[in-house]
Amino acid sequence: MAVVSVSMPDELLARIDQFAEEHGYTGRSEVIREASRNLLGEFEDARLEDRDLMGIVTVTFDYETTSVEERMIHLRHEHEELVASNFHSHVGDHYCMELFVLEGSLEDISTFVGKIRATRDALTVDYSVTPVDSFDPIGTSE
Structure with missing residues (x-):
């Protein structure tokens, strides 16, 4: 798996860490991966095409x-x-x-x-x- 570096405000990073802890994620990377998949999939609803x-x-x-x-x-x-x-x-x-x-x-x-x-x-x-x-x-x- 590739490792990437992402810049973000400290406040956002703290919110991601808190979210990961409260929802049982293994860490911030897992949260970011899930959020990325959701964002990329948002407009892939075949029912809306054409x-x-x-x-x-x-x-x-x-x-x-x-x-x-x-x-x-x-x-x-x-x-x-x-x-x-x-x-x-x-x-x-x-x-x-x-x-x-x-x-x-x-x-x-x-x-x-x-x-x-x-x-x-x-x-x-x-x-x-x-x-x-x-x-x-x-x-x-x-």
């Missing part, structure tokens, strides 16, 4: 880190064919929330979410993906 999808992505960040907001604006314009709607809101005393409604393919939504996750100083990134071709209009179900 379907029209809607994605909802929410991002939170400290409003004083303007680089995150600038990156969100850039991504919105870079993926304007994918972004159906975008909403920005202030949350609490020091935070902003950016919400994106996406319409497109699994590959395009996956790429967008990956770019959001790679944005430095984003505090949280949450998303959901739903096939829009499976909605049953009112009154047509049996």
Whole structure:
């Protein structure tokens, strides 16, 4: 098995160590391997391939880190064919929330979410993906 070196903030490393201990992992490497497998498998759901999808992505960040907001604006314009709607809101005393409604393919939504996750100083990134071709209009179900 290969050994890799990864840089991360001390606080994150402490959380990983605590998680490993609380959940019976043999160590941080096992936690990182499982997290990596889960991340890589997120968008490999064959049931979503070749379907029209809607994605909802929410991002939170400290409003004083303007680089995150600038990156969100850039991504919105870079993926304007994918972004159906975008909403920005202030949350609490020091935070902003950016919400994106996406319409497109699994590959395009996956790429967008990956770019959001790679944005430095984003505090949280949450998303959901739903096939829009499976909605049953009112009154047509049996």
